[in-house]
Amino acid sequence: MSPYVLLFNFFFILSLIGAGHALLTRKQPNSALVWVTVCLSLPVVGVLAYVVFGVNRVRRSATRLREEFEQQNAMGHLKPPDHRAHTCMLKELPAELIMLEKIGRALTGTFPLKGNSIQPLYNGKEAYPAMLEAIRSAKESIYLSTFLLDKDPVGRKFVKSLIEAHNRGVHVAVLIDGFGLLLSWRSVIRMLKKNGVPATIFLPLRLIPPQIRLNLRNHRKLLAVDGKIGFTGGMNIGGTRNSKGHRRLSDMHYRLTGPIVSQLQQIFMEDWAYARGAEHQPLPAPMDHTGTILARVLKDGPDNPDNPLQTSIIATIGAAKHSVRIITPYFLPSAELLSVLSIAALRGIAVTIVLPVKSNWPFVHWASRNYFKGLLESGVRIFYQPQPFCHTKLLVIDDCYVQFGSANMDPRSLLLNFELNVEVLDSGLARQLIAHVDDTVRRSQEVAHRDMVSRPLPIRIRDAFFWLFSPYL
DSSP: OOHHHHHHHHHHHHHHHHHHHHHHHOSSHHHHHHHHHHHHHSTTHHHHHIIIIISOHHHHHHHHHHHHHHHHHHTTTTOOOOOGGGBOOGGGSOHHHHHHHHHHHHHHSSOOEEEEEEEEEEHHHHHHHHHHHHHHHOSSEEEEEESOBOSSHHHHHHHHHHHHHHHTTOEEEEEEEHHHHHTSOTHHHHHHHHTTOOEEEESOOBTTTTBOOSSSOBOOOEEEETTTEEEEESOOBSOOBOTTSOBOEEOEEEEEESTHHHHHHHHHHHHHHHHHOOOOOOOOOOOOOOSSEEEEEEEEOTTOTTOHHHHHHHHHHHTOSSEEEEEOSOBOOOHHHHHHHHHHHHTTOEEEEEEESSOSSHHHHHHHHTTHHHHHHHTOEEEEEOSSEEOOOEEEETTTEEEEESOOBSHIIIIISBEEEEEEEOHHHHHHHHHHHHHHHHTSEEOOHHHHHTSOHHHHHHHHHHHTTGGGO
C-alpha cells in the first residue's frame, strides 16, 4: 500500500474520531453539526481547530480539581459547620417567597439561613473603610479572597492592615487569583509572604512547568473576620481610580453578619484547599442571629455541571410576578437567559436592564448590542447609565428577592469562572435596592429600538462579528 493511501486513511480516521467526539460531547445540535462538518470537510485543519477551540478542557480540569478537593474533604480537613439551628423551614416563609426559595433549595440542597443582617456599601468610599475597620478589629481570624489586590494606595492599606493583624496573633490567610495578580503587581504577594502572612495564588499562570489557563479563574470576592463579619459583592481591592486620581469605576459591596458568614468561610476553605492543598484551622460554629434577613450563598464554577448560578437566574426571572431589575457591567446572555427575559416582558413583567454607557472592554460592549433588538421588541427596557464605568452586579425580582455577588451575566462568569453570589429573601433589602436601581435609571439614557435598527451597516457588522465570539469573551 502506497504511503499516500496510508496517509489518507490516517487523516480519514482522525476526522472520524474528531467528528465522533463532537457528536457525543457537544450539548447543542447546531454546535455539534458545525464541528462534525468542519472535521469531515477539513481533515487536518478542521480536527486541529476542534482540538484547540472545540474540546471543553475547562470542565475536565475543573472536575479534576473538585476530585482533589473531595479527597481532602474526606480526610476531615474541611468539615462544614452545622447550620440546623439557623435553617429556615418552608412553613416560616411568606407565600410570595415560597416559589423563589424552592428554586435555590433545588440547586443547593439547603434551606436559607435566618437571622442575618446585610448592609449595602456603595463604592470604595463606603466599602473599603468598613473592610479595613473589620480587619483592624479582628481578634481570631481573617480570610480574604479576591480576584485583584492592587498595589495602589488602597491596596497598600489593606496589605499593611493584614500584616499588622498577623503580627498581633490573628490567623490571617489571603488568596489571590493568578490572572488577577497579573493585573496588579506580584510584589503584593511577596510583601505579604515576606512578613509571614499565609498568602497563596489560585492557579498561578506560569511557563515552566506550563500552566497557562485563562479560564478556571477564581472571580470570587469575600472577606470573613472572626466568623462574625463578612463582606462580599463585586468589588476588587484597589484599581478604582486612574493616574490622575479620578474615580474610574463605581461598584457595590455588602457587609454581612449572622450565620451566613460561616458559609463564606466554608467557601474560602474550599478555595484554599484547591490552591494550596493544605489543612486549615477548623471553622467556628455559626454565630447567633444579628437580624431578620433570610440568605443563602450560591457558589458556582466549571466543576459544577448543573450551572447553579445561571439556572437560578433563569428560574427566578421565570417565576417573577411583577418586575425584574438587572444591573450588570457585561451582558452576553445565553439563549436560555435571552428567552426567559423576552418571555417575562411579553407576559407583562416590567423588565429593566441597566448597563454602562461605556465598557472597559469595548468588544464586549459591541457584542452585547447584537442582543438588544429582540429584547426591545419584546418590551424589555434597556438603559445606559453614565460614567464612571459601573461594575455592580445585581438582580432584584419583584419586591422580595435579591441576588448579588461576583458573577456577571456573561458566559465567562456563568460557565468558566468560580463565582459567588448571595441569594436574599427579604422585602426590606429588596425595596432598598429597588430604590437604588430606580434612581440609577432616572440618571440613565434609555436605548430605543430605532437606535438599534438605524445603526450604520459597518457598525452592525462590527457588533455581529464580536457577537460570534460571545462564548469566549
